Amino acid sequence: MATCSVRSIPRSWLWQLREGGTITTTISGWMLASGLIRLTMGEDGTATGRFTGDTIGYMLARPHERPPRPSLIQHPGSTRTTLVDPALIETWTGHFLAQLAAPSAELASTSDSVILVDVATGSQAWTEPADNGWTVHQHGPLPLWDQVEGALTTWKEAGAPDQSAFGMTVTDDTQTVWLGEPDGPSWQLPT
Incomplete structure (x- = not known):
């Protein structure tokens, strides 16, 4: 269980789990949105789980913080x-x-x-x-x-469901957040 947010699940966390082990953390990012996820490690080394729908967030882990950027100057486009x-x-x-x-x-x-x-x-x-x-x-x-x-x-x-309708699949190479089921609409997390 982590009491800080991460942009994606660190590989070292996966390596510490055996089948049936769990990771509970908040997935966040540079927009400072978050979702609480509980992942369970499968026998094939893939962790899957669903977001809880709880409106909870923690600060980002230092290695996951956004880099500094210059002041915003709006450009025409x-x-x-x-x-x-x-x-x-x-x-x-x-x-x-x-x-x-x-x-x-x-x-x-x-x-x-x-x-x-x-x-x-x-x-x-x-x-x-x-x-x-x-x-x-x-x-x-x-x-x-x-x-x-x-x-x-x-x-x-999809009816604008809350976060409990979303899930996540984590392999050693990819981390995917999906809507509904693993084969539904999906988005890749930065790894």
């Missing part, structure tokens, strides 16, 4: 109407999904805008109110809002 309300990111599960979709991004918000900045590439996206909805501006090599919007749309189409 492509502009379009959003397909989802940016307020979905303010919900517990919506925030978690945004983090899964853009794992190297940080999140900031103002009273009427959501701002995403990718620490690795400098890509950015920000929303602003428009006539009957929202406009999003994106700049850089990663289409951050497109990634987040896709995850939020998938979640809404």
